[in-house]
Amino acid sequence: MICDVKARPLGLVLSPGQASDSQHLQRVLDSVHRPSKRRGRPRKRPDCLVLDKGYSYPACRQLLRRRGIKALIPERKDQRGNRLKKGSDGGRPCRFDKALYRERNVVERCILRLKQFRRVATRYDKRASNYLAVITIATILLWLR
DSSP states (O other), X not given: OEEOTTSOEEEOOOOOTTSOGGGGHHHHHHTOOBOOSXXXXXXXXXXXXXXXXXXXXXXXXXXXXXXXXXXXXXXXHHHHHHHHHTGGGGOOOOOOOHHHHGGGGHHHHHHHHHTTSHHHHHTOOXXXXXXXXXXXXHHHHHHHO
16 A cells, blocks of 8 residues: 555555565556646656565565666665675665655554444455455545544
């Protein structure tokens, strides 16, 4: 799920529970429909993404760079060690802003707001398409509040 600063969902994708979130980053980015401040078509690209260490893979960073999205992803210890072993060939460390990284909990707050709807929290629906429809209705209600 991708949210804005006010914990309103911009895009979401259902995935199997055992799958890594980083594998579905492209699908989530494709689902973003951010309303523009002016009239016209909605924006498809967020200004900046704040992601956790689970997205600290070169493939994720390349995807975001190709799309022109600024990302704040902390570097994992093993990646930092490998980069330092290479010396000057290892490249620069990743950009990291501690104050901005504290805002990554916005997604968790958005999920908690969605779980206020009992049907979303308990997942009575067996089919993923039905559950996604219920979540979509709940996100619309969150936008209307």
